[in-house]
Amino acid sequence: MSSLLLCSSFLAPNFSGSERAKAAPSPQGKTPSATSQGAQTGANSSGAEAGVHFVDVTANAGIRFTHNNGAFGKKFLPETIGPGVAFIDYDNDGWPDVFLVNGMDWPGHITKHTASKLYHNNHDGTFTDVTHKAGLDIEMYGIGAAVGDYDNDGYDDLLVTAYGQSRLFHNNGNGTFTDVTQKSGLAGVKEFSTSAAFVDYDKDGRLDLVVGNYVQWTPENDLYCTMDGKNKSYCTPESYRGTSVRLWHNDGKDGSGNIKFSDVTQKAGLGESTSKTLGVAMLDYDNDGWPDLLFSNDTQPNKLYRNNGPDKGGNVTFTEKAVVAGVAFSEDGVARAGMGVDTFDYDRSGNTSLMITNFSNQMISLYHNEGKGLFVDEAPRSDVGRASLLTLGFGCFFFDYDLDGWPDILVANGHIDPDIQKVQVNVKFAEPPHLFHNFGRGKFAEVTRSAGAEFAAARVGRAVAYADVFNSGRLDVLFTTNGGAPKLFRNVAAPGNANHSLRLKLLGTKSNRDGIGAIVKLTAADGTQTQMLRSGSSYLAANELVLTFGLGQQSKADAIEIRWPSGTVDKLTAVNAGQTVIVTEGKGQTSARPFGTKLELRIERQTKSLDPVIRTQ
Numbered sequence: 001m002s003s004l005l006l007c008s009s010f011l012a013p014n015f016s017g018s019e020r021a022k023a024a025p026s027p028q029g030k031t032p033s034a035t036s037q038g039a040q041t042g043a044n045s046s047g048a049e050a051g052v053h054f055v056d057v058t059a060n061a062g063i064r065f066t067h068n069n070g071a072f073g074k075k076f077l078p079e080t081i082g083p084g085v086a087f088i089d090y091d092n093d094g095w096p097d098v099f100l101v102n103g104m105d106w107p108g109h110i111t112k113h114t115a116s117k118l119y120h121n122n123h124d125g126t127f128t129d130v131t132h133k134a135g136l137d138i139e140m141y142g143i144g145a146a147v148g149d150y151d152n153d154g155y156d157d158l159l160v161t162a163y164g165q166s167r168l169f170h171n172n173g174n175g176t177f178t179d180v181t182q183k184s185g186l187a188g189v190k191e192f193s194t195s196a197a198f199v200d201y202d203k204d205g206r207l208d209l210v211v212g213n214y215v216q217w218t219p220e221n222d223l224y225c226t227m228d229g230k231n232k233s234y235c236t237p238e239s240y241r242g243t244s245v246r247l248w249h250n251d252g253k254d255g256s257g258n259i260k261f262s263d264v265t266q267k268a269g270l271g272e273s274t275s276k277t278l279g280v281a282m283l284d285y286d287n288d289g290w291p292d293l294l295f296s297n298d299t300q301p302n303k304l305y306r307n308n309g310p311d312k313g314g315n316v317t318f319t320e321k322a323v324v325a326g327v328a329f330s331e332d333g334v335a336r337a338g339m340g341v342d343t344f345d346y347d348r349s350g351n352t353s354l355m356i357t358n359f360s361n362q363m364i365s366l367y368h369n370e371g372k373g374l375f376v377d378e379a380p381r382s383d384v385g386r387a388s389l390l391t392l393g394f395g396c397f398f399f400d401y402d403l404d405g406w407p408d409i410l411v412a413n414g415h416i417d418p419d420i421q422k423v424q425v426n427v428k429f430a431e432p433p434h435l436f437h438n439f440g441r442g443k444f445a446e447v448t449r450s451a452g453a454e455f456a457a458a459r460v461g462r463a464v465a466y467a468d469v470f471n472s473g474r475l476d477v478l479f480t481t482n483g484g485a486p487k488l489f490r491n492v493a494a495p496g497n498a499n500h501s502l503r504l505k506l507l508g509t510k511s512n513r514d515g516i517g518a519i520v521k522l523t524a525a526d527g528t529q530t531q532m533l534r535s536g537s538s539y540l541a542a543n544e545l546v547l548t549f550g551l552g553q554q555s556k557a558d559a560i561e562i563r564w565p566s567g568t569v570d571k572l573t574a575v576n577a578g579q580t581v582i583v584t585e586g587k588g589q590t591s592a593r594p595f596g597t598k599l600e601l602r603i604e605r606q607t608k609s610l611d612p613v614i615r616t617q
């Protein structure tokens, strides 16, 4: 089989029957112009977006960064993938800092030094580049990032995934990081890693690490693909063999006091070698208290791994459920090009639903959790599907940008190949994002354009992440672009039209220090919202590890219940909006900071005393 044939999906995208019917592609596989000019321009429909604007504050913030994907004309596959971004409050002052992942020049073609960058949040809308001081000025072919306090010392640590060796950086608590890849046992595994998440899958109080891997590509096995028969283009993943995700168990400290991770991929039941994973998310879709894992796969079936809990020997395993749950394929049984992923109870049903972004000529998947382990894709019957048919989605998440109590959707879009428009006239390299407003009960309408012209501009989007950068109680967003500069957008409400919000920062004691995996139910006058504090999600990205609840016109939450991974339950009553509340496991509220101040929300360093856990494995 020739590589030309292998690459034919660029010319004749593999979209499903129902999407095909709507898009009515020509026999040449080119989509007609009739369907969705709106999808390309960010159509505005049903209002109700509460006058929120996303204002470009990148330049004022002092974030000056250019992604180096190393491209030098050979069109190597990893060039199309990055870069990632993480919001990490590395100095624990309660203000989210920004870590931007960078690639590097390919060996033999090195023209410059490039490194990822860490920007400190100065509490006034500006950031300072502290990369060098932090010890992070390290050249590597970085792709994505994950954040979690794996050693429970009160300071969030950083994983940078890579083509080659991914690296774990321990946060020393004094503004510096130490590369502990070797000491932690993560060294030696060189893969094409993408998204990652810190998840305490066995609930022993220590964060484990799950890493998605894409395909088995090397410069040596690079194939020739072409879209026009003349010039080399980027091959699709169908050209390369898949590979397994990897699950690293956190074993705790060894005799020398170093935290060690051990590879438990096979033992846990995750060793499935045909996957081509780009997105990683955690969720508890069956509400049994054990964190499940969702992987979006590119041109391979998505994987939904149900956590079985411990077996008789105490070994925690997973069982693959995506096919029976209805989330492996499109409605017509086609494995789509899964990119980014998120999980959320977006309709207050009490069950966690899923979103997966897909290729151009494929809709986003919006898998609604029907209960009893079954999902139905709501996208084809909604604006979410119609608007996303032509765009190529990457980063994505549910977040309540207008604080009305209903989680909305943001998607970063951008194509793989700069020349795509030459062969598919309606598909562009740079594309606007999608902002979908949830106008109640999980019904969405696209409102991208009304959020601002700069926000709705076309870009070659990849990762997107959220955080409350300005202590306003509103969620700001940062997009990365492939081969370009990131964009930071401030969430600004129209005067007199400000909904209330309440934010929760969790501090685990018996559970992992970050409280990742805790499930929070907030009840206000208009009902109950549920959120899980998650690592991972979106694409190559880490959102801030703080939960934001929109309260609409309610000025307080009547009741908040925090169910920690350990099983501990904390309950708060009559909590006022307009503040970030720190909840410590077993103690309830221990601190708070009102929105609108430049004060620090100092989170005391407090090494958690874990009961000695003897592993039975």
Ligand SMILES: [Ca+2]
Residues within 6 Å of the ligand: 148, 149, 150, 151, 152, 153, 154, 155, 156, 157, 171
């Ligand atoms: Ca730490």
Ligand SMILES: [Ca+2]
Residues within 6 Å of the ligand: 199, 200, 201, 202, 203, 204, 205, 206, 207, 208, 250
């Ligand atoms: Ca664990």
Ligand SMILES: [Ca+2]
Residues within 6 Å of the ligand: 399, 400, 401, 402, 403, 404, 405, 406, 407, 408, 438, 550
């Ligand atoms: Ca909303």
